[in-house]
Amino acid sequence: MATRAPYPTPPAGPGDGLLHHPHWWQRGWVRYGALTTLLALSGLVILALVRRQTGTEGLLVGLGLAVLPVPWLTAAFRWLDRVEPGPWRNLVFAFAWGACAAALVAIIANSFATRWIATATADPAGADTLGATVIAPVVEESAKAAAVLLVFLFRRRDFSGIVDGVVIAGITATGFAFTENILYLGTAFGTDQLSGDRGIASVTAATFFVRIVMSPFAHPLFTVLTGIGFGIAALSGERQRLRRVLLPLGGLLLAMSTHALWNGSSTFGPYGFFAVYGGFMVPAFALLTWLAIWTRQRELRTVRAELPAYVLAGWLGPAEPFALGSMRARRMAREYARHHFGGRPAARAVARYEACATSLAFLRHQGRKGRARADFVLREQELLAELWRLRGLARPALEYAARATVAAPVHGAPPPYGYPAAPYPAYNPYRT
Template identity: 75%
Template structure:
């Protein structure tokens, strides 16, 4: 059985000789080390600042209460990202940036701006109001948006649409809110202690109710607007420079505006907070939730529509596009793999599902003229990853397809017959008789044509993959 060729770890030099050596800054360990050091130092400084303001006991109480909503929020954003899950390192970076770097920037900048305004106006109360409604929303949303921008620029392959923007922005804001809640809850606990109350008393309980029970999604909701702007920009073509710049800025402005309205709600009277909460925050949360779920369903439809091209070329089994386009069938496939081959098999199937989804999105962007210059290389890499996991994934996906047919019709119909009954045709043909390939590939199909070994038109004299049907070898 033929195997896929390995990929070089470094590109060749200009003359095709020895591989070029990247500049020291482009070495992964250098960048990761610098970033980890920056976040660790920020964490230590913010830890010292919060502890100084709340005291040790207040810090521990605030930490214990502030951590409660974090697992639920992170799990919610991870659930939204299940169609094409991004790597955990992106989420860890986002949370750490929000909790450490963004929180440190906000505390220092807000304190400096508030003191400057108080000195300039000789009115501390006016400075506090202006700082909360104008300075804080601008500074905090800029600090959180920096994490989204960094992922957008340096992890571009993992940032392909609206859901990615929502997830990165939401996790960043969750980290920021975590640190801010420690500060507010710890300060409230200290206030209760000064009044002679023991344990968690009225001020702490009220703060916990407002910040953790009523509005744990407040900061994520604001920053998600910035993430949506970056997500739409990610869907734009490389030549649409104005759109790629204006959309994130527009999302950032909306985030700042909603944040300012939320912080200034107390100025609208005794019930201003509850009025803004009921008329703005809850509807906005519902609308954004609907948008993200609708986008997720659209992504699954893209998987079902794009992957049949790779079925026709022989890279995927006939039932794969429809199984991969259903979250239920994906789960059934992973469960079957775990029963048959343990955690290693289940992990391989999960990775197969993620790579296949990335392949579908890549082809979708290519057909719309929005793929980058590395389209061909990226397609090679994804096909290579699928091929390496085929032994675990193929039987699991076929089992899920058969299980779906059994559920729908009361009898198993594996293979194309399943989809003839479920979808009305063996395979959808969204491209007509041939499958157009972006950038003018004359053969009009993905890698792995069925015409036997030989050179691949459009890719040079040597085929990047053996041109055979992998499911017939």
């Protein structure tokens, strides 16, 4: 009689025994090198263009002021992404694309289009208005959307839903706004230098108040609409091709329309800006913030609902679905590992385990909804193998976090899944 293995055998790595010989242009280092070179050149050109318009002193002043909202905007999007954190390289790419490539395209295209309209119509003032309300929204939102599209196409495993779309779009727009603010603030400073204005009544102070204090979320708000379109498309099945095309386009058009409304607010009369700001921008920002937080909580519920199947199969411990569905328990598990199992490397291992388990839950959810991709089985095997490799550190930490965070169940009520009512026995997935 054959004996059963004491634990589920981790699957072999993908492509074992197969030799692949990609062409030189398909190699990762070639692609990364080409992309890095493109972004670096775009950044240098942007730097030269801004410096030519603002001067060296204006560039430095604009840079110092424009950087102020960047850390907290980035931190806000990173906080939103904590359930299934994407790799840092995607965020760095998104910010660099927005600050360099998208900003360069916008500066060149907007300037060319505005000059062409002014020449064709002999109306420079009308050309400026048309450029701000029509040309700029189309050009800028398209340039920023390109970053979301690239991540959606080439980092598909890291793009699984609405939160991923919101985060990539928001970080891209944060980078774009950073460069644009340098230009506006540097130009305002140069104007003050020529006129001799100083203090709170200066053009620099007014520009800082409007762009940095009142509306640092403006560009992220516009582009997040595009990200939501891509995020919903990511939740669609591969056979729903029309849906996967129309949803991102609809989000992009909505982003362009919102951007055009914001840019055109100054043409609605002396109080047009404040009417659009208070009547549309602030409520839209609040609504999208609520949607993003609600989506994050929904992701945690998905984790708690999908992972018990892997507990029954022996891949996860009984308390892990509960712990992995709580951000407090996750943080506590990382802290426990850091203090008891080897410092920061142990904490990073637990964080990696949490991320893989979350990806596994989302993958299973898509499969159960009939939206599995062609690489479903391969991806599931990769995630299970990584979980099994890290289980020695992660499982005790998560079990501790479950015991420490769960509330005592009401007498007579069913406990939450994985509730550690008694000390954990030695783990045995085939225990009857």
